[in-house]
Amino acid sequence: MSTISNSPKAEFRLSMLIYDTRYRSMTIQVVALMAFMLMAAWIINNTAQNLADLGKPIQFGFLTESAQYDINQSLIEYDNQDSHLRASVVGLLNTLLVAVLGCALATVLGVLIGVLRLSTNWLVARIMTVYVEMFRNVPVLLWIVFVMAILIESLPQPRAFRGENPEASMLFGDSVALTNRGFYIPEPLFSRPLGDLSVLGAFNVSLEFLVIVAVLVVSFFVSGVIRKRADRIQNETGIRPTTWYLRLVVIVLPVLAVLIALGFHVGKPELKGFNFQGGIHMRTSLIALWLALSFYTAAFIAEIVRGGILAISRGQSEAAAALGLRPKRIMSLVILPQAMRVIIPPLISQYLNLTKNSSLAIAVGYMDITGTLGGITMNQTGRELECVLLLMLVYLTISLIISLVMNWYNDRVKLVER
Amino acid sequence: MSNLSYVRTEMLGEQSPPGTAIGIVGWLRANLFSNWLNTILTLVSLVFIYQVFAAILPWLIHSSWTANSLQECRAQVDAAYGMAAEGGCWAVIRERYLQLVFGFYPSELYWRPILAFGLTLVALAPILFTALPRKMLWLSPFAPFVVPWLLWGGTVWVPLLVVAGLGLAYVVTRVLSSHVSGLLAVPVAALVAILWWLYAVMPVNDAVTAMIANQRIPDVSADMRDKVEILPGEIAALDAQIAALGQTVGRAEAEKDALVSALEAAETEAARTAVLSAIHELRGPRDALAALEKQRLVRNEELSRARTLLAGLEALPENRTTRETLLAQLANATGAARGDLEARLATVDNRIASVVKEVGRVGLIPVESRRFGGFMLSITIGLVAITASLPIGVMLALGRQSDLLILRAICVGFIEFIRGVPLITLLFVASVLLNYFLPPGTSFDIILRVMIMVTLFASAYMAEVIRGGLAALPKGQYEAADALGLDYWKAQRLIIMPQALKISIPGIVSTFIGVFKDTTLVSIIGLLDPLGLSNAIRANTAWNGIVWELYGFIALMFFVFCFSMSRYSMYLERKLRTGHR
Numbered sequence: 001m002s003t004i005s006n007s008p009k010a011e012f013r014l015s016m017l018i019y020d021t022r023y024r025s026m027t028i029q030v031v032a033l034m035a036f037m038l039m040a041a042w043i044i045n046n047t048a049q050n051l052a053d054l055g056k057p058i059q060f061g062f063l064t065e066s067a068q069y070d071i072n073q074s075l076i077e078y079d080n081q082d083s084h085l086r087a088s089v090v091g092l093l094n095t096l097l098v099a100v101l102g103c104a105l106a107t108v109l110g111v112l113i114g115v116l117r118l119s120t121n122w123l124v125a126r127i128m129t130v131y132v133e134m135f136r137n138v139p140v141l142l143w144i145v146f147v148m149a150i151l152i153e154s155l156p157q158p159r160a161f162r163g164e165n166p167e168a169s170m171l172f173g174d175s176v177a178l179t180n181r182g183f184y185i186p187e188p189l190f191s192r193p194l195g196d197l198s199v200l201g202a203f204n205v206s207l208e209f210l211v212i213v214a215v216l217v218v219s220f221f222v223s224g225v226i227r228k229r230a231d232r233i234q235n236e237t238g239i240r241p242t243t244w245y246l247r248l249v250v251i252v253l254p255v256l257a258v259l260i261a262l263g264f265h266v267g268k269p270e271l272k273g274f275n276f277q278g279g280i281h282m283r284t285s286l287i288a289l290w291l292a293l294s295f296y297t298a299a300f301i302a303e304i305v306r307g308g309i310l311a312i313s314r315g316q317s318e319a320a321a322a323l324g325l326r327p328k329r330i331m332s333l334v335i336l337p338q339a340m341r342v343i344i345p346p347l348i349s350q351y352l353n354l355t356k357n358s359s360l361a362i363a364v365g366y367m368d369i370t371g372t373l374g375g376i377t378m379n380q381t382g383r384e385l386e387c388v389l390l391l392m393l394v395y396l397t398i399s400l401i402i403s404l405v406m407n408w409y410n411d412r413v414k415l416v417e418r
Numbered sequence: 419m420s421n422l423s424y425v426r427t428e429m430l431g432e433q434s435p436p437g438t439a440i441g442i443v444g445w446l447r448a449n450l451f452s453n454w455l456n457t458i459l460t461l462v463s464l465v466f467i468y469q470v471f472a473a474i475l476p477w478l479i480h481s482s483w484t485a486n487s488l489q490e491c492r493a494q495v496d497a498a499y500g501m502a503a504e505g506g507c508w509a510v511i512r513e514r515y516l517q518l519v520f521g522f523y524p525s526e527l528y529w530r531p532i533l534a535f536g537l538t539l540v541a542l543a544p545i546l547f548t549a550l551p552r553k554m555l556w557l558s559p560f561a562p563f564v565v566p567w568l569l570w571g572g573t574v575w576v577p578l579l580v581v582a583g584l585g586l587a588y589v590v591t592r593v594l595s596s597h598v599s600g601l602l603a604v605p606v607a608a609l610v611a612i613l614w615w616l617y618a619v620m621p622v623n624d625a626v627t628a629m630i631a632n633q634r635i636p637d638v639s640a641d642m643r644d645k646v647e648i649l650p651g652e653i654a655a656l657d658a659q660i661a662a663l664g665q666t667v668g669r670a671e672a673e674k675d676a677l678v679s680a681l682e683a684a685e686t687e688a689a690r691t692a693v694l695s696a697i698h699e700l701r702g703p704r705d706a707l708a709a710l711e712k713q714r715l716v717r718n719e720e721l722s723r724a725r726t727l728l729a730g731l732e733a734l735p736e737n738r739t740t741r742e743t744l745l746a747q748l749a750n751a752t753g754a755a756r757g758d759l760e761a762r763l764a765t766v767d768n769r770i771a772s773v774v775k776e777v778g779r780v781g782l783i784p785v786e787s788r789r790f791g792g793f794m795l796s797i798t799i800g801l802v803a804i805t806a807s808l809p810i811g812v813m814l815a816l817g818r819q820s821d822l823l824i825l826r827a828i829c830v831g832f833i834e835f836i837r838g839v840p841l842i843t844l845l846f847v848a849s850v851l852l853n854y855f856l857p858p859g860t861s862f863d864i865i866l867r868v869m870i871m872v873t874l875f876a877s878a879y880m881a882e883v884i885r886g887g888l889a890a891l892p893k894g895q896y897e898a899a900d901a902l903g904l905d906y907w908k909a910q911r912l913i914i915m916p917q918a919l920k921i922s923i924p925g926i927v928s929t930f931i932g933v934f935k936d937t938t939l940v941s942i943i944g945l946l947d948p949l950g951l952s953n954a955i956r957a958n959t960a961w962n963g964i965v966w967e968l969y970g971f972i973a974l975m976f977f978v979f980c981f982s983m984s985r986y987s988m989y990l991e992r993k994l995r996t997g998h999r
Contacts, residue, residue, distance in 0.1 A: 029824040036828055043855045050854045121456045122449035123463045137980035138973045139935035141942075142949060146973070149965045356840035362942060374846060384850040391846075392839045399838035 062381045069376050071367045073283045084377045091372030092394060098289055098368065099355040105294035106354060110301025117306050135299035141360050143296050148288035148364045155180040158275050175268045177276055182283040184269035184276045191263030208262055215254050223247040285366035289358065297354045301347060308343035309335065341413050348406045352399055369394055480505030483512055484701050487960035493678045497693035501685055510961050511971050521791015521946050526716055531794050534568040537561055538801065569798065571782035575626050579619040587611035631778025638777045639731050645724040649717055656714045663710065667703045674700060730773035741766050787865040791946035793975060800934040803872040811880025818881065819888050836878035841936050844871045849943040868940055876933045883929055887922030920994050927987035931980045948972045
């Protein structure tokens with residue numbers, strides 16, 4: 001706040017620290033800083049004293065000790081002889097896994113529901129309203145345990161798939177089994193594998209995966225070049241060459257070639273004894289967390305999408321119609337680009353919320369980082385301060401990265417806006 | 419001239435629209451079957467609705483309300499609607515709703531949380547609805563002091579002394595701002611109030627209590643002696659009644675079990691009615707038995723309290739003489755002996771203090787926090803966090819928007835830190851770390867710790883919402899306030915905040931809803947909120963395996979609270995819409 005003061009020049013007096021607006025802000029800040037530092041010092045001093053009394057000074061050495069507990073869902077190699085650090089990394093990867101899966105499903109569902117809520121169909125709009133209100137007004141933790149209960153109570157046990165006339169059968173040509181112990185889905189296998197690449201000697205990344213990703217990146221780059229060329233020709237001649245089949249070929253063919261070269265085939269889960277073997281096993285806890293977080297966040301995303309579309313004034317679509325654009329092109333060329341600017345920032349903060357809510361995994365026993373580092377590791381080692389600090393640091397880093405992405409996007413949108 | 423007789427010379431009357439465009443048919447065509455896509459969507463929706471209702475309605479209709487275990491529920495549903503019927507077991511809600519609402523709060527003191535809740539509503543009503551008489555506002559400032567007292571109990575002096583602290587702060591502000599400086603007055607007054615609360619409230623309270631205790635001791639001793647003599651007899655009488663009734667109920671239960679097995683063996687109409695009537699007839703005796711057992715529990719607690727107090731009172735003179743001797747010894751003790759003496763003195767002091775506290779208490783029986791639970795706990799935590807987070811959030815938002823660099827840095831750091839971590843890690847801090855941050859030896863209540871952390875969490879989100887409102891305000895408003903010569907606080911209070919808060923109403927209310935929903939997270943650190951209680955209820959053998967009814971009830975309660983909050987926010991937005999923005 002700017003305040004103009006044109007008092008005559010006078011030599012500095014001590015009372016000016018309080019009465020003169022030029023110095024007053026400095027006084028306030030210095031006092032605030034001192035109070036803050038004093039409080040911080042007080043807290044640190046207390047903590048040091050308390051920890052010294054308990055005989056456990058702050059040390060992170062426990063991270064290299066053997067963890068001694070099992071984690072039933074893990075993206076990298078892990079057994080209970082591995083260190084607490086590795087257990088935490090497994091937990092972190094599990095957090096990221098459920099966050100990514102959740103964000104993807106929540107976006108799809110949320111956009112669908114948000115658009116359907118604007119539908120002219122009275123019944124559909126009402127159903128979607130009920131969905132949104134139902135999920136928004138009940139705690140997410142309740143949804144998580146509720147979905148978990150539904151999965152456990154309503155899905156068949158693996159043994160129901162046995163026998164001549166089984167009570168339950170697998171889906172999609174005997175490749176997917178939905179049981180109350182989790183979902184069994186096919187896994188990608190390669191008959192001519194390239195082996196694994198060891199990263200820092202800590203964990204292995206399959207080379208096949210890297211090769212496929214690399215090929216895809218190159219393909220998309222080439223496809224982009226083709227699109228730019230088409231843009232250029234359109235700008236020069238006014239006629240846009242048809243390129244979609246070329247771009248499709250560029251993207252699909254190389255990947256197909258690589259897959260065939262590596263001998264790609266799927267490994268289906270098979271019932272052996274009382275349980276399924278082979279395939280990828282997604283535990284019930286993962287599925288429950290994933291579905292509950294997605295359904296819950298989808299309700300919020302639906303409201304954001306609806307708000308975003310409604311925020312674009314009616315004049316825009318009418319003007320576009322007056323220009324002779326077809327409804328589909330009005331949506332894709334006029335409404336969506338403007339709505340995106342309104343939708344994306346809150347959408348990203350919903351992603352952030354979903355990631356933070358994934359810490360509720362502990363309620364269904366999914367071993368995310370709160371379950372490993374903030375759960376069993378903390379209880380086993382008794383290093384509460386270190387564990388909670390590390391846990392907060394991890395979540396802060398994730399939030400920071402997501403905020404950076406958001407700021408980057410906001411800046412980009414601003415440039416487009418002039 | 420050609421013949422124009424075929425041309426109509428007068429206007430026709432308006433025709434009514436075709437039958438397919440008006441009434442129900444017209445509405446259906448316009449809203450459900452306007453084109454082929456809409457028709458498909460409508461049909462799919464109808465099938466979906468049918469599926470949902472077909473799955474849930476029979477289960478709802480075929481429910482049992484009066485059984486006392488899950489097994490009996492199933493028997494009752496089988497008997498009433500046939501062996502194939504699946505039905506809900508709402509009897510668990512009927513039996514446990516008090517627990518789901520109050521947790522383990524002593525049942526004879528239920529009137530206190532009910533009164534507290536009612537008082538909160540009365541205090542909030544004039545703030546929420548301006549149509550109510552403005553005189554009701556005079557009640558509202560007292561609620562924050564009376565409600566905690568009602569919930570936790572204790573002497574009446576504590577809330578009065580806390581209010582006195584506020585009065586003291588007011589006096590200091592007035593005196594200082596008229597004699598020294600307004601800028602100095604507020605921090606000094608705050609400091610005085612905090613010092614008063616920290617160092618004066620408890621000693622004054624203890625002194626008054628001790629004074630009253632000294633007068634009361636003879637009366638109370640006589641009372642307790644009477645109780646200790648009378649109560650065992652009453653309890654024995656209750657024991658006898660319970661044993662007699664228990665036998666009757668036990669026989670009836672056995673008969674009922676036999677009938678249920680008979681029904682399972684052969685399903686006949688007679689067997690079904692027999693089971694139903696057996697369960698129905700059991701209800702009265704069971705309720706009577708439960709009431710008697712509750713009476714006995716209350717008497718037992720009363721007796722044990724009376725015995726403890728009596729023992730304490732009888733030991734009081736002896737303890738006091740011990741104390742005198744210890745003090746005398748302490749005066750000339752040194753070294754290790756001194757520490758030992760001090761420890762013994764502390765024990766004796768504690769014994770005396772507990773008796774004095776009990777005898778001299780003018781007020782309500784104290785209730786420990788660990789007995790709080792259910793929706794009472796959720797609402798308490800939620801209300802505290804909601805009411806406290808709004809002013810803190812406003813302060814943080816102002817700090818973040820201010821020109822003062824250091825202040826801004828502190829506020830930004832705090833807000834971004836809290837918003838960057840999940841609430842569950844903050845609750846971990848409350849449950850395991852907060853005691854580390856305080857001077858050695860201090861330990862305070864887990865619910866209070868949780869309230870502090872949830873409030874901090876809510877404040878950070880509130881600050882961001884209000885910052886949005888501040889940012890949305892045109893710069894001209896700030897400049898106009900400056901031009902009027904208003905100082906910073908006056909400008910904020912009269913010009914900026916009323917507008918900024920109005921803009922941020924939807925965000926504020928959705929933060930409120932979020933905080934209230936997030937109170938369920940306390941179940942993860944072991945507090946018995948409704949979700950934690952549902953696990954406790956399932957741990958009981960009678961209700962082991964019950965899922966939908968409990969979750970459904972809890973979800974419904976949360977839905978009612980949150981939905982009404984969001985409706986209120988819409989009402990407020992409509993009311994405050996002045997058409998400027």
